[in-house]
Amino acid sequence: MTHPLLELLHTRPRLSELAAYPFDFDIHRAGHCEDVRLASGASLEPIAGDDTGGTYFVCDGGPVLYASSEGDAGLIGADVREALDILIGLPACPASVTPQDGEERILAAVAEEEEELREWYGPTLDADRAELRAGLGLPERSPVELLARLHAAGARTEPDFVLLNAREGRAYRLMHDEPRPSVRDAVLAAVREDPARPRAAGGAGVEGSGGVDGPEGVDGPEGVDGPEGSELAWIRLAGRRGLTELARVRLIRMLDDTGPADGALIGALAEEFALLGDFWQAARAQRLYASLQDAPADRVSAFCALARLERHAGDPDAARRALDRAVAALDGAPAPKELAGEALALGHPGVQPVPRP
Incomplete structure (x- = not known):
């Protein structure tokens, strides 16, 4: 420069x-x-x-x-x-x-x-x-x-x-151990600063500016209980109030701190990244989530979702690899419609949908 x-x-x-x-x-x-x-x-x-x-x-x-x-x-x-x-x-x-x-x-x-x-x-x-x-x-x-x-x-x-x-x-x-405001505080501050500010299309939000205690109009992510679910609900509100980078960074740090025991949370994080339009991080979360699935049907569904995210992230090769994993999980059974749809979108060979009755 x-x-x-x-x-x-x-x-x-x-x-x-x-x-x-x-x-x-x-x-x-x-x-x-x-x-x-x-x-x-x-x-x-x-x-x-x-x-x-x-x-x-x-x-x-x-x-x-x-x-x-x-x-x-x-x-x-x-x-x-x-x-x-x-x-x-x-x-x-x-x-x-x-x-x-x-x-x-x-x-x-x-x-x-x-x-x-x-x-x-x-x-x-x-x-x-x-x-x-x-x-x-x-x-x-x-x-x-x-x-x-x-x-x-x-x-x-x-x-x-x-x-x-x-x-x-x-x-x-x-590097510095500086105190950071909570996502909840940032959302409420944004509401108090401009209660009439339009929310992002399709988003629920916090109505009003006084006495707001929780993420009204937004349920916690399905299957995620406790503090993580509440935090994710506030992060979703942050994204819908235009605090996109705050929401993105907090999701990234949550994902960095998860482990194999946090399967439901990891799946929810993939969805939240996709709602923000960050398909690269969404694919990262979904990749981990798919690897944790044991049942063949769950693995097929998870890898199909991963293929969609990789495609939206602009990586067709990674999307094809995800479909390969989905096909491998079938173990000879007919492919579900979602797998056939992803295969068609990517030109993946050899995937036949379940025949209609």
Whole structure:
């Protein structure tokens, strides 16, 4: 991307050397360890890396996101300037303090961390920081202010800047342990802000703005009891009130946390992703759900549903593979109409429907 500070780093070797060491922003390491994408589908451009295999990305031409090689990610600045401001001013950012800890404790923790950095790097840390700041035109800021900016950026990671493994669809963990509002609170806030706001076509919703306790007009997903069903009902409302990215991200994180014992929940998640129009994640959930089915009829039905989702997601090869699994589950029995219909849509050979009486 074109950004004045990145242009300076690319055209002035001394500045790029200082940025890379000791401030661990190396423009010659702009390549991540795996393919990634943003859950929102917004653009993602690698701009630098660090010596642990982590990568810095510009998201949608604006905020800077850092992704570690261990599966953690989060925003570190509203733009390239703020990100560099923070990285240079807090090269040894202590994880033991937050902006709520107060100036005295923050300064003491930063001083302790930087003293260790000086022992390893050498006594020129402060001079090199001053030189790099001057070369990039960055002001000197208090560590207290920089820590506050870092955490404010991190709190904006969800829902619009959540990083996914592009192959598996799993979300990176959040770097900062920032409190997140519940989906319920976000839906109610949206209703109170604009009670008359039209809902998405076909959606039920929360009527009114005062005294709303539950997801009125929306039942919990069939077969899902307890907190998960209630949460899914609120997520469905979020999607229908236009909070699409919030709904998508919470569904992704729910799916990431499920296991083989959560079959009903996994099936419900596939349906919710499809309602949002995210057929890629819907297929991911349905693929897992289908693998959990034991009865041949259930496996056929689940793999037929998977074939539809893969087709909507734009992957006809995956859809054909799902139909192959459905055919294999028949064990010589005639194919049900749904399997024949999917086979016809994909040109799958050798599938004959149950003859009509």
